[in-house]
Amino acid sequence: DAGVIQSPRHEVTEMGQEVTLRCKPISGHDYLFWYRQTMMRGLELLIYFNNNVPIDDSGMPEDRFSAKMPNASFSTLKIQPSEPRDSAVYFCASRPPGQHNYGYTFGSGTRLTVV
Amino acid sequence: KNQVEQSPQSLIILEGKNCTLQCNYTVSPFSNLRWYKQDTGRGPVSLTIMTFSENTKSNGRYTATLDADTKQSSLHITASQLSDSASYICVVSDTGSNYQLIWGAGTKLIIKP
Numbered sequence: 001d002a003g004v005i006q007s008p009r010h011e012v013t014e015m016g017q018e019v020t021l022r023c024k025p026i027s028g029h030d031y032l033f034w035y036r037q038t039m040m041r042g043l044e045l046l047i048y049f050n051n052n053v054p055i056d057d058s059g060m061p062e063d064r065f066s067a068k069m070p071n072a073s074f075s076t077l078k079i080q081p082s083e084p085r086d087s088a089v090y091f092c093a094s095r096p097p098g099q100h101n102y103g104y105t106f107g108s109g110t111r112l113t114v115v
Numbered sequence: 116k117n118q119v120e121q122s123p124q125s126l127i128i129l130e131g132k133n134c135t136l137q138c139n140y141t142v143s144p145f146s147n148l149r150w151y152k153q154d155t156g157r158g159p160v161s162l163t164i165m166t167f168s169e170n171t172k173s174n175g176r177y178t179a180t181l182d183a184d185t186k187q188s189s190l191h192i193t194a195s196q197l198s199d200s201a202s203y204i205c206v207v208s209d210t211g212s213n214y215q216l217i218w219g220a221g222t223k224l225i226i227k228p
Binding site for chain 1: 147156157158159160161164204215216217218220221
């Protein structure tokens with residue numbers, strides 16, 4: 001199993017541009033989570049899906065952020081328009097069904113820099 | 116307010132030495148406590164997960180303890196290696212309907228040769 005796969009690994013974009021981050025969860029995992037990590041705030045949950053349905057998006061900072069999961073093997077996090085304060089590492093994680101007391105598997109993250 | 120606090124913020128030790136990292140939490144109701152290791156530039160990797168009824172769990176040279184009465188946990192690393200240099204994050208899950216994870220800020224551990 002290749003684990004949770006995120007792309008791109010690094011993204012540098014200009015303020016105002018649209019940014020799309022991609023995630024492929026582990027096959028068979030029915031929970032998918034998007035996190036953001038910064039030095040100041042640590043890891044923050046942005047949104048999570050269960051069986052492709054968004055369950056809790058209360059962590060999404062503002063309307064500029066949107067996430068979709070069109071099928072069980074793919075999710076996107078989009079920022080439009082991007083701002084310098086969005087610079088962070090964005091992680092995707094997945095979890096097997098009914099495994100609340102087991103570990104989440106994280107991807108390697110996308111380091112986003114907005115200039 | 117549900118919180119997870121870790122200490123120390125950072126720690127430098129010599130290779131081969133032991134160390135203990137601390138975690139205090141105020142999460143209620145409590146479901147489980149996890150320790151993650153995060154290498155620089157990588158995603159967090161789960162080391163241990165303990166539920167209310169477990170008070171110790173080991174994973175190789177890593178041993179986690181949990182005192183659910185005092186709401187404290189520790190992660191003990193034995194015979195440290197250079198590859199142990201990383202951030203160690205304590206995470207507590209509640210039993211709310213969303214099973215939210217409450218993340219600590221982490222302890223940055225540096226192992227020097």
